[in-house]
Structure formats: C-alpha cells, structure tokens
Amino acid sequence: MKENKLDLNSGWEFAPAPESTAHIQLKKKYDLFIGGKWVKPKSGKYFKTVNPSNEEVLAEVAEANEKDVDLAVKAARKAYNEVWSKLSGKERGKYIYRIARLIQERAREFAVIESLDGGKPIRESRDVDVPLAAAHFFYYAGWADKLEYAFPNRKPKSLGVAAQITPWNFPMLMVAWKIAPALAAGNTVVLKPAETTPLTALKLAELIQDAGLPDGVVNIVTGYGQTGAMMVEHPDIDKVAFTGSTGVGKIIMKAIAGTSKKSTMELGGKAANIIFEDAPLDQAVEGVINGIFFNQGHVCCAGSRLFIQESVYDVVMRKLKDRMSNLVVGDPLDKNTDVGAINSKKQLDIINNYIKVGKDEGAEFYQPTCSTPKKGYWCKPTLFTNVAQSSRLAQEEIFGPVLAIQTFRTVDEVIAKANNTPYGLSAGVWSDKGSKVFNLTSKLKAGVVWANTYNKFDPTSPFGGYKESGHGREGGVQGLEPYVKFN
Ligand code: NAP
Ligand code: MG
Secondary structure: OOOOOOOOHHOOOOOEEEEOOOOOOOOOEOOOOOEEEEOOOOOOOOOEEOOOOOEEEEEEEEOOOHHHHHHHHHHHHHHHHHHHHHHHHHHHHHEEEEEEEEHHOOHHHHHHHHHHHHOOOOHHHHHHHHHHHHHHHHHHHHHHOOOHHHHHHHEEEEEHHHHHEOOOOEEEEEEEEHHHHHOOOOEEEEOOOOOOOOHHHHHHHHHHOOOOOOOOOOOEEEOOOHHHHHHOOOOOOOEEEEEEHOOOOOOHHHHHHOOEEEEEOOOOOOOOOEEEOOHHHHHHHHHHHHHHHHHOOOOOOOOOOEEEHHHHHHHHHHHHHHHHHHOOOOOOOOOOOOEEEOHHHHHHHHHHHHHHHHHHHEEEHHHHOOOOOOOOOOOOOOOEOOOOOOOOOHOOOOOOOEEEEEEOOOOHHHHHHHHHHOOOEEEEEOOOOOOHHHHHHHHHHEEEEEOOOOOOOOOOOEOOOOOOEEEEOOOOOHHOHHHHOOO
16 A cells, blocks of 8 residues: 655545445346336347446346337326325325335445446445435425425326436436425326436335335336337326436427426536635635536536636636546545546547547646546546637536636626526536625526535425526425426
C-alpha cells in the first residue's frame, strides 16, 4: 500500500476497500414477472446484461415480445378489476409499507447489484439510490388512505393500468418513483426497466412476491426499446409514465396522441450551475464536482454547464482542477470510488464523440492524469473551457462526466445564457446573498433550482421539467396527480 500523498496535483491513493458480493443472490437466467409468477417469454429469447466495469456477463434476461406484453397488461387489468381497485386505501398502504421495509432490510444486496449492473459507485447506490427508493415507498404508502385530503373536494379515482418505462441511470430509484405513487393511487402496473440495468427491478419483483402483493398488481417485463413501444401502444393501458431521453419521449407522445392515455414525461436536461463571486467557493466547487462527476454524469439533472462570474474565474478553475485530480476513478464496488464505470459501450462512444466535437470546435480540453482500468468502459472527468454558447457542448445533453464552462459578468447575462437551451430540468445557484438567489430561482426556467447545494432529493418534493425536459411531476403530492382522475 502506498502512503497518501499530499501533493494535490498527483492525487491521493487509498488502499482498496471493495464491498463484498458474497451476500447477493443472482439467478443465471431471469424470466418475466407476470401475474405474480415467473413465466418464460413467448419470444423464447433472452439477452445478456453485463457489468460495465469488467464486461462480464451477470445474467440472461427475457426479451418480451408483443404476446408477452399483452399477457402482462391482461394480468394487470385482471388484478385491477378483481382485487386492487376494490381494496381500501388503508389496505393498499399496508402492502406499500411492507415493500418499503423489505427494501430497507435488503438494502445492501440491492446496492451491490445496482453497482454491478450499472457501474455506479457503491457509495452512491448505498447512500442515495436505495435509501431514497425505500423512502419513496414509505412516503406514498402514507398517502394511500388520504387521497381525499391530497385532492380535497375533487373525489380522486384511480386510472387503471399504468405502463411504466425507466432508464438506466437510476434503475432502482426510477422504479420506485414509478411504482409507489401508482399503487398508492390504486392503479396496477406493467413496468419495463432499461435493457442494460434490469437486475434491481427483477430483484424487486422477488421482494414483491415476498411482500405478498396480490398477483398481477405489479408486472415486470424486460426487453429492448421495442418492448417499451409495445407497452405504449397497447390499447388497454390508461397511462404512460416514462423517464428517458427527450428523443424517445417525443416518439411516445406521437404514439399516444389522439388516445385517452394520460402521460408523464421525465426527459433530458442540460442544467446550469452558476457560481457568483460572493459564493462560498470551496462549497461551490464540491457541489459542481458532485453535480457532474459523481455518477459519471449519468444524471438527468447533472450540472453539465458551469457559469463562473469572471472576477472569480481563475480561483474557481484552480480549485476545480485540484479537486478533480483527487477524484478516485475505478471499481464501482470500491467504497473510495467517486467516479465509476460508464454504463455501456454505446454510451461511452456517445461521450467520446462529444469530447471530439468539443476539441474540433476549438474549446479547451482538460482531464486529470488519473489512470483507468483496462477492461470495462471508462471516461475520465473532463472539462471544456472557452465554450461558445452555440457549441453543441453547451446545448446538447451528453450524459457523461463532461463539464462545459462559460463565464459571465452580470445577473441578466447569466440568466439569458442559462435559459438558452431546449431543456429546463434543473439548475444550481451559488451565492451568499439570499435576494440574488431568489431573483434567479424565479427567472431560471427549470423545474428544480438548488441554492448552495446540488442534486438533493426528497420524496416529499416534486421533480420534473419545463420545455423539452418533459411534463408532469414525480415526488410529493404533485406526483400522485398523474395517477388519478376526477370524474
Ligand atoms: P432512453 O434511451 O430514452 O430509454 C429509456 C427507456 O425507454 C428504456 O427503458 C428504453 O428501453 C425505453 N425505450 C427506448 N425506445 C423506446 C420506444 N420507442 N418506446 C418506448 N420505450 C422505449 O433513455 P436512456 O438512455 O435509458 O436514459 C437516459 C435519458 O433519461 C437521459 O436523457 C436522461 O436525461 C433521462 N432521464 C430523465 C430523468 C428525469 O427525471 N427527467 C431521470 C433520469 C433520466 P431500452 O433501454 O431497453 O432501449
Ligand atoms: Mg448491465
């Protein structure tokens, strides 16, 4: 073991501290979870899910075709008609509480599987994804018997069957965001996790069996994008809840146009993190690092654009580069790791292409000198400075650890620049002055604006976008509304 070095520019080294995988149980092959049972796919097909940090196959997973999707929707409809819509809110709440408690009991197993399948650091899955997933189930369990108080004098009724489609960046958490409010409001569910990260959703299916949830209330089907499209187009669903890219969101909105299907779209983002000269700079730099590099920038609300007030530009850049040189990039299961593996080869190619675009456009490129493992998919934390407002780096969602940095002089200038993207999911403001913060929070067109912090989530707080970042809210009492109707 080498001693910790104090020279900030050469980085610190820690002894390896890998989380054990001895306590996790994964099957070699996963079927579809339909009607409370594991059923073989009619397609007869399976695909592999790999560990992106070493390219090893973790399991084979069923690929659902149209017949499988139809069986899942039928199971959900039957459960809705015969059981779930007839239960009292109090009874539904008991099941949801039970799921929440079981997630807490098996939190470690879920966290390790999340990091194995998706590449995110264990510190993130252990401290953020899994506890927040449990918290969402606890929170919405509490609403199940209080819907009339959530919507006073409006007589809320459930919708029926919800088709829910989730992305690969927060696999378990997004599943919780979808299932918990749907069940609390009295709906049943067919859910499809992303192709590269299906394992925690399938584990949750096992847990749902253990919780004794009535058969068919939650159905989990796996597959590629086409499986999601089949769910969206199925005539017997009442609601589509989608989290993913703006491109796919647009395809889904076209597919359901003219139908009575309700929708919630949680789509992409290009958040601005804004540092004013009066900000606590060390705290701001830490927030920037957290906002774009932890989780490899695989965050819809990642602070992927940084605006620094000109007078503090040099000092912020020096602090940022110092901090970057100390980031630990590597094994997602190591508790010291800050930056894990990129989720897939496909995503790595997309990120590398953006890095090439940035260089070709003439922006200045910086990466720390850290090493990355030989196998697996890796991208070092990356900065671009001198980025033009019209640059693709400043306009398009990269979904990787790549930060585009610009400067500003006045408040009006930074508001105009920050709002100048097709997206509007989140933003961050760093300033010592409350009045400045409140001025910006009302003028930035973003669903969430964090002040002197970043990437903070709570089940009681609604989350969602403006413009091409989507519509509808998840979380909070607002997150119940997309799952009820009033007449
Ligand atoms: P994606 O490619 O849009 O995929 C999302 C999900 O949709 C996956 O399960 C995918 O299946 C499925 N899908 C693909 N094509 C489909 C189609 N034609 N019809 C129905 N479903 C289809 O997004 P991603 O790359 O997984 O996730 C990254 C994106 O999610 C980013 O843009 C990020 O900003 C966004 N995101 C937004 C939020 C938010 O709350 N606003 C949160 C997290 C992520 P396969 O994966 O199997 O192809
Ligand atoms: Mg995987």
